[in-house]
Amino acid sequence: MGTFFTSRLFFVSLALVVIAATLPLYVSGYVLGLLTVAFYFGVFAMAWDLLFGFAGEVNFGPTFLIGVGAYTAGILNAQYGWSVYLCIVLGALASVIAGLVLALPALRVRGPYFGLTTLVAVLMLQNFIVVFADLTGGEIGLTIPDVITINAGANYWIALGFMTISAAILYGLSQSPVGLVLQASGQDPVQAGALGFNIVKHKLAAFIVSAFFSGLSGALLVFYFGTASVGTVVDVAVGVNVIVAAVLGGRRTVLGAALGAIFLIVAGEFLRPTGELATFIVSAVALLVVLFFPGGFLGAALSREARS
């Protein structure tokens, strides 16, 4: 039965991607731009879900990993003029290294302590960006001379392709034996350890994968925006959005996290006419989902399917 649902999920996802791929043929550049950002956000949320949903670790600092990737790529391009693609690769690499440095102490502690360590990492990164303003552009942000392309359609396709490939890898990983061990260690670390699995090694691997995709996505986003700023890639508020997106879409589903992110970004845009109340409404909706549909969008859809 399990494979039946996965295959159904697979066909639905495939259909969605195919339909999404045709969008540049008939929608405006404005909508494409919105979705491009949403797709990069989707990768942030999926990477976060791999760590939380499967390893059971609440990472309050997704923007630490995103920010390191984004700023490394941005600084190398803006200050040293290195080529865009090299910068993107190095950004992702820097994020992996930063993830390792963060994960080694953080994984020794659990629950709220882990959450705080990751939160502190974000606050420190934020402080350092402001203090080293010469290099990072400080509070104003860093202007990046190069972009991948200025064509809205091409940017959209890059983002869609990137999200689809990331989703396939992250989802595949979550369903693999490694993912199952992670899930087991998230739910009952003592028992999983007693079964002979090296939990710390598995969690470290999850952290590194999460860091890689977060950093890569952050670097790509920087070359789409043409700027890097604390408010767009480092701020705690951005991290909150990532977490809300993942919980909203359905934790432990990976694909749901992407749906949640797209929903958040698009809903925020639709609510723009309400001015300052937009964030209030989105948060209220998210809270209602958390309280009444704890499985999230995809969780609710899948459980309905399972019942029928």
Next chain:
Amino acid sequence: MQAFQILIDGFAISALYALGATGFTLIFGVSGVLNLSHGAIMVAAAVAAWAAASVLGVGTYAGALIGVAVALIAAFATYFAVVKPIQDSRRIPNEEKEIFVLTGTLLWGIMIQELIAYFFTNNAKTVLPIVQGVVDVLGVRTPKNEIFTAIVCCLVIALLWLLVNRTRTGKAVLAASMNPRGVTLLGLELTNIYVVVWAIYGILAGIAGVLLGMFLGVSSYSVGPLTASAFSIVVLGGLGSVSGSLIAAFVVGYLETLTAYLVSPAYRTIPALLLLVFVMYIRPQGLLGRR
């Protein structure tokens, strides 16, 4: 001269941090709830006190009382509308309730923050102090309000200590923090204890918020940093340990004041954050934490 200044300023800010973190750690100690709407509740209290005193003109004392009352209501709303439904939910697996409480209170805090921003704008508000003027302490010109803040913080914390250690209700709260199931076996209703704790929390957060509003001023932007600082102090001291968070508050408060005076205000928070990381590395359960 400067040493006294650091001593005095550091004491006031530390006492305020201590009061702000005490309620937060009390709730965690008793019910395991990390309330991420903490900063929003403090700001709501300060803004209510400001609005009552400056816009409605009810006077500083009534304004401060209204501020505390608003925090009390907000604390109850947090418990009954967000925390309790998640704790009672049968659809959320037990091992995930913690993350749901975190996410739920975080969203709730954002909602309060956005409402404040909508009705009162993002501008910083300074609550009119109850006592004004300046006195000379050890050769340092110190605002009376600063001394008032320190005294009130110490008094409230002392009162809380008496309440917890000397009254029947306090002992029930203490017992619940040690063994929740044991308390129910004694015939006490856990929910009642939680309601009492949230009431104490609301009052503490309210007083801290109003004092902060008088001392440094607040805006809706203060919400995140306030929650983060309470969270770090509480973790540094050891989650659930009230005395640990008192010590941690003074360590962080003085470290920040020292940095601000001797190095630069721009670096103010960095040493405290580094210390936090260092302590977590060698002693993950915090200074006085229990595991």
